[in-house]
Amino acid sequence: MTTVDTSAAPQPxxxxxxxxxxxxxxxxxxxxxxxxxxxxxxxxxxxxxxxLRAASPVALVALWxxxxxxxxxxxxxxxxxxxxxxxxxxxxxxxxxxxxxxxSSQRAVLGFALGAAVGLLLGLLVGSSRLADLVxxxxxxxxxxxxxxxxxxxxxxWFGIGETPKIGMVALGxxxxxxxxxxxxxxxxxxxxxxxxxxxxxxxxxxxxxxVIPSVLPQVLVGLRQSLGVAWLALIVAERxxxxxxxxxxxxxxxxxxxMDLVVFGLILYALLGLSTDGAVRLLERWAVRWRPAVAR
Numbered sequence: 054m055t056t057v058d059t060s061a062a063p064q065p066x067x068x069x070x071x072x073x074x075x076x077x078x079x080x081x082x083x084x085x086x087x088x089x090x091x092x093x094x095x096x097x098x099x100x101x102x103x104x105l106r107a108a109s110p111v112a113l114v115a116l117w118x119x120x121x122x123x124x125x126x127x128x129x130x131x132x133x134x135x136x137x138x139x140x141x142x143x144x145x146x147x148x149x150x151x152x153x154x155x156x157s158s159q160r161a162v163l164g165f166a167l168g169a170a171v172g173l174l175l176g177l178l179v180g181s182s183r184l185a186d187l188v189x190x191x192x193x194x195x196x197x198x199x200x201x202x203x204x205x206x207x208x209x210x211w212f213g214i215g216e217t218p219k220i221g222m223v224a225l226g227x228x229x230x231x232x233x234x235x236x237x238x239x240x241x242x243x244x245x246x247x248x249x250x251x252x253x254x255x256x257x258x259x260x261x262x263x264x265v266i267p268s269v270l271p272q273v274l275v276g277l278r279q280s281l282g283v284a285w286l287a288l289i290v291a292e293r294x295x296x297x298x299x300x301x302x303x304x305x306x307x308x309x310x311x312x313m314d315l316v317v318f319g320l321i322l323y324a325l326l327g328l329s330t331d332g333a334v335r336l337l338e339r340w341a342v343r344w345r346p347a348v349a350r
Contacts, residue, residue, distance in 0.1 A: 140314035164223025172228030176235025226287030234276025238269035
């Protein structure tokens with residue numbers, strides 16, 4: 054019986070592709086090359102962050118103006134944006150706005166510098182020392198819960214009616230957010246990192262610069278943002294202490310003369326100042342903690 058070797062049998066040959074046609078295996082590769090990558094279209098259509106942030110305030114102002122024009126928002130309750138702009142132009146022309154901004158900015162900067170230094174030092178002390186936590190923290194927590202308005206009479210008796218009580222009230226309000234965040238950040242430093250620095254025989258300065266500062270910086274910057282917001286809130290209260298200049302003085306005069314457009318304009322200025330300082334700290338945060346994974350801020 055004869056055995057046939059099937060392994061040597063000729064294999065079927067694929068039919069040649071017609072002229073001009075691409076090989077079958079090249080079609081998916083070509084399609085893959087020509088197709089847009091998954092992330093490319095999304096990045097190309099991405100809306101800028103600043104535009105998204107500005108969209109909702111612009112829409113609110115537009116609705117506000119429409120409501121004022123149609124009478125849905127009475128002028129005696131809330132002046133129209135157009136009327137507020139007219140009042141702003143009036144204060145800009147007579148120079149009162151520039152003078153008020155200079156005085157208020159100086160008070161805010163001095164009060165913030167003093168309060169930030171005190172709050173940061175106390176926070177680092179309380180966070181790193183159990184004894185300081187037991188002795189210093191209770192009176193600070195009690196002082197933190199006292200309203201600003203309740204302190205105005207005492208500040209007038211202690212410091213008079215000059216610039217000192219105004220700067221002191223801003224400093225007092227600024228110090229607490231930084232104190233709380235700094236003390237909490239010190240307590241949350243990873244002990245394993247400190248042990249590693251000790252094993253590697255880091256000097257005291259290198260231990261602080263390499264381990265402690267990068268660990269506490271993100272939370273301290275959060276406290277800095279909160280402190281800047283409180284600084285402008287405290288300034289509103291402080292400038293009601295017999296002020297003869299500043300944004301608070303401008304708002305008080307407008308209130309007494311029933312110029313609600315100037316009152317609202319002064320409040321909007323406070324909000325814009327707070328927003329601009331917060332944006333500056335956000336930029337500082339992006340640079341200072343750029344070693345962290347990028348997150349949407």
